[in-house]
Amino acid sequence: MTDYNIPNFSTPYFIVDETLLTRNLEVLADVKRRSGCKILLAQKAFSTYALYPLVARYLDGTCSSGLHEALLSQQYFGGENHVYSPAYSEGEFQRLNEICGVIIFNSAAQWRRFKPMRNPNNKYGIRINPELSTQRHEKPIYDPCSPNSRLGVTVKNFAADLGDDLDGISGLHFHTLCQQNSDALEATVAAVEAKFGQYLHKMDWVNFGGGHHITRADYDIERLVRLIKRVQDTYDVQVYLEPGEAIALNSGFLVASVLDIVDNGMKIAILDTSAACHMPDVLEMPYRPFVIGSGVHGEKPHSYRLGGVSCLAGDVIGDYSFDAPLAIGDRLIFTDMAIYSMVKTTTFNGVALPSIAVLRTDGTAELLKTFGYEDFAARL
16 A cells, blocks of 8 residues: 555544455465465454455454454354453353354363363363463563463463363463464474373364464465474374464554644654554554654654654654655554554544555455444443
């Protein structure tokens, strides 16, 4: 998407490029074909259900983090419907047991609690924790294998709480990666085999979780395919992957407009978007999203700090430079905004939610959804 084909919708709005999304899906479909694995859409990263029919042509189903995502999958996606949550309430489990074919538990205690209610048509699994940190984040908030993690059963607890009593458990699940390459997965699988190999031989399936940046240009797909095939052959299991970011990586944009420009020691452009409300990972990760046509501060002749419209003092997107001065009404395009941004937006401060649009493969743009005061008031 470039400057000359920006739809003239009211800003701010998210737009997903169907052509770019399809390219990612074709890469994933090739991994499926070559390895024999199954791939699920992790809805926590991308839940734009208007595009589910397209995604469903390439993938096997979805994975959910709770009841609402599972219902969304049932209504709009079809295919396999998997769910994992750190804990289920009884009411939530009863409903999930009706609509999900695979339910994954975070602890032996949860499994024992709900085992008497199991559906004979469903499959059940346990999330394991291989206790191997491969991430390089400064904050352990993104590392499921950090010390004292609440996610997954360690081998010590697995042996003590489950041991050989695996009746009803048909699969194991682990999710330890975040935006990583297949070398990190290979190291994780080695740890899983060393600690849980005796249990893998008793399973029908194993889920490698998400965090695989498969559609990134430098991702080592050959290593991934070899690894999947080896695990499937060694343990006679069906391997699942559940990427989120890889499915919609670099396929979406956020278009915003300049509302004002102030100078408090440096030029600051106030936009009609917000890091806090519309792209919270900018503050949580943190990271600096790319703006089409921009450079880093001082690289181009005209530098600005881009600020959000909320009252949060730290609602700052980052420092950028441009070839020409910014003016009120100018539109800026933030890249890689299909993943996580849309699913994490908030109405803090009463800031309006961005509209959602899609750029079709024929070049036409379609506005899928707009939001207003009612969406803000309905939450309060």
